[in-house]
Each structure stands twice: as C-alpha cells, then as structure tokens.
Amino acid sequence: MSNNRLIMIVVDALRFDTACTHMGFMQHLVEQKAAARYEVKSEVPSLSRPLYETILTGTPPLVHGIVGNSVVRLSTQESVFHLARRSGKTTAAAAYYWVSELYNHAPFRHGMDRIQLDKEAPIENGVFYFEDHYPDSHLFAEAEWLVTEKQPDFLYIHPMNVDDDGHKFTADSVSYRNRVLKTDGLLALSLPKWIEKGYDIIVTGDHGMTSDGNHGGNTREDRHVPLFVISNKVQPMIHDQFVSQLQMAPLACHLLGVEPSSVMDALNIPGLIN
Ligand SMILES: [Zn+2]
Numbered sequence: 001m002s003n004n005r006l007i008m009i010v011v012d013a014l015r016f017d018t019a020c021t022h023m024g025f026m027q028h029l030v031e032q033k034a035a036a037r038y039e040v041k042s043e044v045p046s047l048s049r050p051l052y053e054t055i056l057t058g059t060p061p062l063v064h065g066i067v068g069n070s071v072v073r074l075s076t077q078e079s080v081f082h083l084a085r086r087s088g089k090t091t092a093a094a095a096y097y098w099v100s101e102l103y104n105h106a107p108f109r110h111g112m113d114r115i116q117l118d119k120e121a122p123i124e125n126g127v128f129y130f131e132d133h134y135p136d137s138h139l140f141a142e143a144e145w146l147v148t149e150k151q152p153d154f155l156y157i158h159p160m161n162v163d164d165d166g167h168k169f170t171a172d173s174v175s176y177r178n179r180v181l182k183t184d185g186l187l188a189l190s191l192p193k194w195i196e197k198g199y200d201i202i203v204t205g206d207h208g209m210t211s212d213g214n215h216g217g218n219t220r221e222d223r224h225v226p227l228f229v230i231s232n233k234v235q236p237m238i239h240d241q242f243v244s245q246l247q248m249a250p251l252a253c254h255l256l257g258v259e260p261s262s263v264m265d266a267l268n269i270p271g272l273i274n
Contacts, residue, residue, distance in 0.1 A: 003198040004089075004257035007147075007155045008080075010055060011183055012048060012096070013163035013215060014205030015171055016040070019226035022180040025188035026203065026228050033236040035201075036271055038227040038243045046207035046215045046222040048163070049098050051245070055206060056080050056102070056156070058249030058264035066102070075102045078261040080252045081122035084154045087258040092125040092152035094143040096160055100128045117150075125150045132164040140186045147194060154256055155199075159183060166209035171221060176209065191230070200231035200255045204248065231255055235271035243269055 016039050019026065029035035043054045043061060049069045050061040057077035061067045064077050081091045081103050093099055097108040103122040105113055108130065116126040127142040136159035143157045162179050169175035191201060205225030207215045215222045227243060230236075233255060250267040253260040260267070 004255070005153045005197075005199045006202065006252060006255045007143075007157065007194055007199045008202045008252055009157045009159075009187070009204075010052070011162055011203065011205050012158065012160045013166045013207060013209040014180065014183070014225055015208040015221060016205075016224040016226050018171065018177060018180050019205070022177050023184040023187075023226075024181075025184045025191075026226075029191075029228070029230065030236070030238060034195075034230060036229045036231075036234045036236050036239060038229070038239045038241075038269070040204060040225050040227045040243045040245050040248070042205075042207045042223045042225055042245045044218055044223065046217060048096075048206055049102070051206040052099055052158075053077070053079075053102055054245055055204070055248045056252075058246050058261065060246065063263070069098075072101055072107055074106050077263070079103055079122060080154065080249055080256070080258075081156075083253060083258050083261060084256055085122060085124070087256075089153035089256060089258065090125075090150070091123050091154045091156075092146045092150050093123045093156040093158070094127045094139050094146060095129075095156055095158035097128045097130040099123070099156070099158060100126055123156075125152060129160075132160050132167075134160065136161045136183060136186055140190055144190065144193075147197065147199075154252075159186075163209070166215075167213050170211050170213035171209035172211040195230060200233070201229070202248070202252065202255070203228040229255075233273050234269070235273060237271065239270045241270050
C-alpha cells in the first residue's frame with residue numbers, strides 16, 4: 001500500500017549503459033521484481049541546471065528558460081516541491097547548491113544557505129553543498145538525517161561525484177565506472193531502510209557523460225540515463241520503450257498523489273498500475 005511518499009535520487013551524469021552494467025544492487029532489485037527499469041532520453045542541452053529544472057517541473061528548457069548552467073535565478077515554474085507543498089505535503093532536499101538557487105534563494109549565500117531547516121520555502125528542509133567533490137557518502141548521511149528527523153513526504157537527493165569523476169577522467173575510465181559502483185553501494189545501504197519506511201523510490205540521472213569527459217550535446221552518451229522506480233504503482237520489470245525526461249515530474253506527482261501542474265505532459269509511462 002503506497003503512503004504517497006517519495007524519495008527521488010538524481011545521480012548527476014549517470015549514463016544508462018553504465019548504470020545497467022555497474023549498478024549491481026539496482027539490478028538485483030529488478031531481478032527480484034522489486035524495481036522497474038526504464039531508459040530515459042534527456043532533454044537538450046544535456047546540462048545540469050537546465051535538466052534539474054526539467055526533471056522537477058516537467059517543462060523543456062525553451063519553456064522554463066534555464067537554457068544553460070550560467071542562468072542563475074529562481075524557477076518561474078511550478079516544481080514538484082511547490083505542488084507537494086500546496087497539497088499539504090512536506091519537502092526536503094540534500095542536493096547541490098544550484099537546486100537551492102532554483103527553488104529557495106538565488107544567488108546562493110554560502111554562509112547562510114548551506115543548511116536551511118523549517119523554512120517557509122518550496123524546499124522546507126534543505127542541506128546543500130557547493131563543491132563537486134563533496135563526498136556522496138556525506139550527502140547520503142545528510143539524506144538519512146532528513147528522513148529520520150524531518151520525515152518529509154518528498155525528499156530529493158542529488159549526488160555529484162559521478163559527474164565530477166566523469167569530467168576528470170571521462171566516462172571511458174576506471175574512475176567513472178568505479179564511482180558508479182560506489183554510488184550503487186550507497187544506494188544498497190539506504191534504499192532498503194527507506195522502502196521499509198514506506199517510501200516509493202525513483203533513481204535517475206539528469207544527463208550522461210561522454211568519452212570526452214563532458215556532456216551538453218545530442219549523443220546517446222550525453223542523453224540516455226536510467227530510470228529505476230520502486231513502487232507498487234509500476235510493474236517491476238525491464239521496460240524497453242524510451243521514456244521522455246518530461247515524464248519525470250508527472251511521475252513524481254503521481255507517486256506522491258498530488259495534482260500535476262497544468263503545463264506538464266500527461267503521464268504516459270509503460271507499466272503503470274492504476
Ligand atoms: Zn557535468
């Protein structure tokens with residue numbers, strides 16, 4: 001029975017193929033029929049800040065206007081954070097500081113905005129980091145604290161180390177693949193506890209990573225990311241059809257049991273159980 005609570009984990013620069021080959025725990029969940037797996041094609045440009053906004057609002061960059069990483073301003077759209085709060089649900093995030101800049105305060109004030117608790121803001125409880133090598137292990141510990149102390153209905157978790165190693169060593173490197181293995185290990189430690197607490201889980205990426213050590217373009221390496229869904233509202237199997245990244249926000253709304261915004265596409269993902 002779903003409790004309409006959701007933890008959404010966006011692993012920065014997690015390529016679809018590397019997720020399939022190097023996330024053994026996530027594959028275990030699929031094989032045990034505890035998770036569904038999809039292949040998502042990201043919007044373009046396949047850059048972080050535009051796609052954080054796309055994932056959380058269901059709108060493409062041309063609509064939301066965050067067309068590059070250097071566009072530093074609050075979102076003008078209704079995000080999943082906004083919609084959840086309007087439905088009386090509580091929100092939290094453990095994420096890179098650009099997420100705070102999109103929904104809580106821009107520009108980021110390093111001394112003030114790193115820890116934001118019990119705020120009258122779209123993200124009521126947020127812990128935000130501002131170094132790309134900030135350890136994912138620490139981030140997941142902060143997420144665990146938010147779950148335990150704040151019990152949010154919607155928690156957004158956003159680790160950066162896969163992207164950081166991808167830029168430093170390229171996606172075709174021991175470092176990138178081993179970082180994906182480590183991320184999978186962190187998920188293995190956390191997900192069973194959160195599932196036990198009644199959370200539905202989404203694990204996806206914002207964009208991929210190329211063998212040049214970058215992203216932003218239109219190749220499969222740039223754009224194709226995984227989507228794992230742990231919920232009794234989806235059939236737990238491998239779904240072969242490509243899913244649009246514009247579906248992430250309506251899917252999150254569906255799992256949370258909140259009304260999607262008027263500009264989101266209708267939810268149209270294979271394997272939904274109504
Ligand atoms: Zn990057």
